[in-house]
Amino acid sequence: MFLLIFFADMLNKGLPAFKQAMVNVEVNYSEEASRSGRAAIDRDLSSIVSRSVVRVIPLEMRNDPSLLGTTQTRWVLASAEVDQYLKGNRARRLDADDMARIDSLVASGQIEMRFNSGFFSRGDSKMAELAGIMSAVVGTVMTMIVTLAIAFPIGVMTAIYLEEFAPDNRLTQLIEININNLAAIPSILFGLLGLAIFINFFGVPRSSPLVGGMTLALMTLPVIIISTRTALRSVPESIRHAAFGVGCSRWQVVKDHVLPLAMPGIMTGSIIGLAQAMGETAPLIIVGMVAFIPDVTASFTEAATVMPAQVFTWSGEPDRAFVEKTAGGILVLLAVLISLNASAVLLRKKFERRW
Structure with a gap:
């Protein structure tokens, strides 16, 4: 009985880890974005997108200068708070406006839950949405x-x-x-x-x-x-x-x-x-x-x-x-x-x- 309870609890808590919220955003590779990645993403979506995405944009531009001056639509990681909110858990850092914005983005198809392949392909991280095994x-x-x-x-x-x-x-x-x-x-x-x-x-x-x-x-x-x-x-x-x-x-x-x-x-x-x-x-x-x-x-x-x-x-x-x-x-x-x-x-x- 205890083994069954243990497995049921692990499945209930662990299976959501294999899904991850993704956000469809426009990334603007500008001069300002090369200095601060936050400038590359719409300010209304910056609190929804993972900080790891913002940090990597200047690095992408240094590695590929041809990106400068372009705008691309990409699916990127959502923050852990958004991910937890969509999975039905309490999100303490999200206010009512953030939740309403997330719900509208989900309704419009700009936020989706996808298989979390990064859990198996990435190493550890202090950002929960980026951590892998x-x-x-x-x-x-x-x-x-x-x-x-x-x-x-x-x-x-x-x-x-x-x-x-x-x-x-x-x-x-x-x-x-x-x-x-x-x-x-x-x-x-x-x-x-x-x-x-x-x-x-x-x-x-x-x-x-x-x-x-x-x-x-x-x-x-x-x-x-x-x-x-x-x-x-x-x-x-x-x-x-x-x-x-x-x-x-x-x-x-x-x-x-x-x-x-x-x-x-x-x-x-x-x-x-x-x-x-x-x-x-x-x-x-x-x-x-x-x-x-x-x-x-x-x-x-x-x-x-x-x-x-x-x-x-x-x-x-x-x-x-x-x-x-x-x-x-x-x-x-x-x-x-x-x-x-x-x-x-x-x-x-x-x-x-x-x-």
Whole structure:
């Protein structure tokens, strides 16, 4: 029941984020407009149009001098207050005259609600109508690449050693106990560990996908190790005995017979561990991945943010328009996480072999 209430609330608040009010205005590219973008738009519409449009007009004229002296009709972003008013929310900064003007523009077709493609193509912004999740999505992908590149090979090799090669003594028993304990440690402690070791000791750039991925790799390692050991253990001993019987070495038995049969279970556990890491916020806040990132990050060592941290940042904004941005970001994140978990289930069902 609580899950249904949660999803219904997120859909109710988040779906409006995928629509955005657009205004059809005449833009006058004059000399005065090159100094102040506000002069390019009718004064009666300047309070309705987003400030981002006004700011970019002088830049457009500098980049394309042929625009000077022309007048063009364009669909541009409406302000967040206008957008919220059209979505039925309270607009505190609009007076009665503004509302009447907006209603007349809607009736004449000069204001329309359109699909908000900018939500998926732009980075963060302090102006709610301009804020998007593109920079957070790219930061998340880069962070997950680092996490997978570190956690998967180390986790699988560790599990193979412990399950197939390690002697049963006190040292290996201690290692196994600690791996199981690490899987239950609060994620924020991994953030403190990443801050102390990777940033303060090794000097890895703060807020970067590199340090975020390394921190999440520490947290994901126990999950991958445990799931890989379970997958290896599920392969029948008769497979190993048959391989030994035809003269295979222990490494050949593992590499050519056990590991291929255990790979579906390994992939399933790895995908679930990666999905869990993708939804983490606390460790990434500790290593600084809550930075304001308006542009897409181009390097693994540059400052970046991730989708959970972006949602956390928007949730603290006082502007009413950021409420739907927060819910919209949650919906996108949930869609990605559900897709990852569904792919893990499908992989397991397709490739799993029952003995």
